[in-house]
Structures are given as structure tokens and as C-alpha cells.
Amino acid sequence: MAAIELQNVVKRYGAFVGVREFSLAIPDEEFLVLLGPSGCGKTTTMRMIAGLEEPTEGRIVIGGEDMTEVDARDRDVAMVFQGYALYPNMTIYDNIRFPLRMRGVPATDHDRLIRRAADMVELGAYLDRKPGALSGGQRQRAALARAIVRQPQAFLMDEPLSNLDAKLRASMRVQIKHLQRELRATTVYVTHDQIEAMTLADRIVVMNQGAVQQVGTPDEIYADPANTFVAGFIGAPPMNLIDGVADGGTFTAPGVTAPCPATLQGKVVLGIRPEDCVVGGGNLTGSVYGVEPTGDMTYLTVNVGTRQVEVKAARDFRAGLDTPLTIGFDPRRTYFFDGATGQRLRHGS
């Protein structure tokens, strides 16, 4: 297993920038998650690490060696493709066997390794089938098995659980985490599912439009977002972001007043997580737009001024539509961002 380092990596497609100025050191054995919306450059970054795409600028170092110009075959990384990329002409057994054959693993070990990998993804019963005769989720697990059957320098997984049902996804998540610890494998994992990111990652890289927004542990990303993009992307539902004006220690927006650091002045954005809001109190005034009980809690949507605010209310909270109410929150739980750039304003907090 090996550390991976990206140094000022840029990928341009003509004038379009797919990935801009990506610099990151991934220590050995780390589980790194690339998180971001569709089209933000996650797959592109991963393909550059794999050697399937050449960076327009920058270097890629794996295990202390500059691999930028090294062929994909000689980088010794295993990848789970977003589109599975199984060999349609081979059975699942032969699919999983292919990397062993090509990498010269002694034939006597093949069967044991293949069955172990297949059992890990609960695919033992399908080894005789060809990919065409499997469901999307089964194919995805076959692709996963093909990657974990050998011990490469690093694992690259591009949304490997996106096509599984909720239950299997949860169990596979635990398995992948366990496997990664067991194999002590450096892993780069792409997802746009933040639960997956939060639960699996040692560190998360949040990306948007080809640019890295923030790098940090799941706790840091959640508790200390660097800008409005990260704040608005993490959490379910994500942080409420309210445009307003700060003046003399008070933040105001239509229907909203809250204390803020006295150093803030002018246009700012206030952020407050739905789970930090309570019904009652005096920071927001509005009326009920929607009430969605889920059993263990109630999602409450409130019209405040011209915008809506999400609140996680108690599980027995009920209210009719358009009922006027107020929302309060602990001022220590608020975040402030620059109104123009969206960058976090930290002074004074």
C-alpha cells in the first residue's frame, strides 16, 4: 500500500476546466472520499490517479514515485468503475479472476481468493453467470469483487454503491470500511452521497465545479464548513443559509434577527443547521409551509420573509398550514459567511 500525492493537478478539456489546481497528500492507509455534485470532476480526478487520463498540468506521485507519465497498467491500482466495466464475454468467476491471471498470481491460489472476494460482496451464488444475466446491483458487486481480489497499491472506487438498495448499501458500507482497515489499503472513494462520505471517510474532499472547496475530517466538514457551498451541501437537510445585513452586532433579514460578532459589517450570510433550530424563541418569525413527520422526528418547513427555513422539530410536533410561529436558536451555533464570496467569516467567533 502506498501514499498518493497530487501536486497542482489541472485537467482541461479545451477551454473547459474539468479539475482546477488540485493539491492533496493522501497518506498511506487513508480512506479518502471525494464528495461533490454531479459533474464536479470527481471521476476525472480519479481517472488521473489511475492513469487513464493525463493531467494537463501537475504531477501525480504514488508511493513516493512520480507516476504522472506511467502507464495505467504499471501503477498497480485497482478501480471500481462507475459503469462497472465488467468483461461481458466472461463469467463473473472469470471476471474476478482476470486481474489474478494478468498479474501472475499463482493459479493454485485463484479459487480461494476469488471465493473470498465473492463472499465478501455476497455474490457467491452468481459466479457462473455472465454480467448480462445480473441486475445492476449485482454487477456493481461483481466489479467490487474484481477490485478487492488482489492487493494493489491503492483502491479507487467510483460510486461503487450507487445502484444498491438502501439495506444492502448500508451493509456494504460497513463491509468496505472493515475491508479497508483489514487490508490497510489506501482508498480513494467517490460519491455524491454525503451519508456515505461521512460514515466511510477518514477525510473528505468536497469539490464543486472542478475546484476543491474544503478538505477535512467528517467532523470538521460538518462543524466547521469553509464556505456556503460546503455548508449547503453537507447535512440532510443541509444548513439554512439566510442573506442579510450585519450592523453593530446584530444580523437582520426579513423575518430574522440574530446576534452576530460586532466586527461584522454589511452583507453577510447567516447559517444555521436545521437540527440547531427549535420551535419557539425569537430569532425567526414566519408561518408553517410544510410538516413532514418521519417517525423519529418531524421535518418542518417555515416561510420566513421571502425564503424557507428547514427545522428538525420534535417527533410529536404538528401544526396546520400557515400557522404563524417563531423559531429560535443558540447564537453559538450560527455561522457567518461573506455575502459576496460565500467564504466563512471567522473573526470574533
Added chain:
Amino acid sequence: MTDALSNPGAVKAAPVTRPRRRRSRTMRRLFPYLLVAPAVIYLLGITLYPGLFAMWQSLYFVRFNNATFVGLENYADLMRDREFWQALWNTLVIGTISLTVQTVLALTLAYHAYRDPWVKGWRILFLMPMLFMPSAVAYLWQLAFNDGRVISDILMRAGVVDATIPFLSSVWLARLTLIVTDVWQWTPFLFIIFVAGLQSQDAEVEEAARLDGASWFQIFWNVSLPLLRPVIAVAVVLRGIDISTMFASVTIMTAGTPGGMTETISYFIYRTGFRMFNFGYASAASVVMLVLTIVIAQTVVKRAFRSGRA
């Protein structure tokens, strides 16, 4: 086409197009058939009719315009005819070698070229030899091998041989000239088909194989080639059917020499029909060839597709 248009079906269709008249139930049902009738009749006229006529004629002894029914005697004679068997064998030998060589050659070229962007843009160029008339190609190679002695000359200058090679007096050299001609003209056709087939395969699968540690050749051998199987089967069958009717190059270059060892079935049929005017006999040979071709083609295609499926 004028024949087809003036057929009774088309005439009947005319009133249907008149406005404000409801078509009868039968008319509505027949109308689509009437629309395609001219084309179908035309096609049947140029394919099915001659075929049936050949089958009918194969049961007769035909001399110009009088035909005597002889039953299966033509076929019985054919089975005893050494020249027929020789022609069949020649066709098989020349065809198999030629087809194998051009398939392997085309696959090799396609394997090396299909990732090349230049080939993608200019594949039409490779079709050039195909666009020549077969007889023109035959004359070209006739010139190169025999009349113009170009090949002998080049080989002599290169010091490979020291006299003009008598291409027409040796069985295998004569066959070689036919094979070279066919390979030259038709390898591009297979090449284009194989390149298109390879280019349409999922690039991600190749990338996966690359990451799994396969060399380019291993990827081709283990993944691309098996996936190309149905394409290869169809291309080879098409080419095989075509080769089994090899005629122009034989007529122009060897005329069956030496000693009938380059006489193909088509040339045999032509010789018995149009030189010896034994039409019934020639028809019987055509029918045998037709049946053989259908059986072989069916088997090859079926096998290729059955084992290609999951």
C-alpha cells in the same frame, strides 16, 4: 420497374387513392401489401425466378430450345464427374486459404489501427481496392504476374529468383495468383468492418483490463476478440459466399490452368453452360452449390451467435 408497375395489383390500387371514398375492410387490409407489391415482385423476379428456373432446368437435358426431362440424371452424372469434384475442391482450397489469410490480415491490421484517430477519420480511404471492378483488378494482377512480369522482375532485381517465374505452369503458383488477387481486393472490406466493430466496443472495459494488468495484446485476445466474434462470423460468411462464386479472376488470369487445377465451381458452371451448352447440367451444378453454401453459412452463423450469447 415498369413491368412491376403495370401489374394487376397496382392497377387495382388506383381507385383507393380517390378522395371521399371509404375504403372497404378488405381494401384497408390489403393496402399495405399493395404498396410494397411492386418492390417485392421486382425482387422475386430477379432472384427467386432464376433460382426456380435453374432447379427446373436441372431436371432436363437442354439443347438450345428443346428440353427433355431426364429426372435426376444430371445430378447422378455430376456425382460421377471428376472435373466437378476437382472444381469443388479447388474452390474450397483457394477459398479457405484466401479467406483465412484476409481475415487474419484484416484482424491484425484492425488491432493495430483501431485506436488511431487517423484511421477513424480516414477509414473510407481503405475502401479503395473494393471500389474497383473485380475484372479490372484481375487484369491488374494478370499484368503484374503474367503479361507484364512485374512481380518476377522485382524478385529478380531483389535477387530472390534468377529467372521469370512461370506462374501459370505450377498448380500452387497459379492458385497463389488467384489468392493474392482476392486478398488484395477484399482485405480492406474486412478491415473496415473489424475496425468499426472494435471501435464500437466499450472503452471502459479496455481501461478496466488495463488496470487489471493486461497488455494491449492480452486485452485484444481475452476481451475484444471474443466480443467481436459475431461480427467476424457475419463478415466471414458474407466473404465466404462471395469467394465461393469466384469467377472474374479465374476467367481473366488462369482460365482453369494448369490442368483444371484452378478451375472454380463458377468457372465450371460457366464452361459447361456457355461453352458446352449443357444448360441442364450447369443448372444442376448451380443447385448443388446453392445448397452447399446455404448449409455451410447457416451452420457458421448459428454457431457463432449461440456461443456468443450469455
